[in-house]
Amino acid sequence: MKSPLRLAREKRGMTLDALAKIVGSDVGNLSRIERGVQVPGPQLAERICSEFEGEVNELQLIYPSRYVETPVCSETRQ
Structure with missing residues (x-):
């Protein structure tokens, strides 16, 4: 499961170190x-939030579990 911040950061190809700076x-x-x-x-x-210009908002940072990307379940084969 990935948080909105991680998804936005990875989408840009940005490392944690780069974001930290x-x-x-x-x-x-x-x-x-x-x-x-x-x-x-x-x-x-x-x-x-300013760095990600709308891709991430403060509520997503405060309550990440409410916005976590969940894996899609595969359909069962019949």
């Missing part, structure tokens, strides 16, 4: 935010 955070914090273990503070959430 852009938003002024560290890789560990961003990794925990992507996994839903940590919630970003208001300033960091704003910087992340």
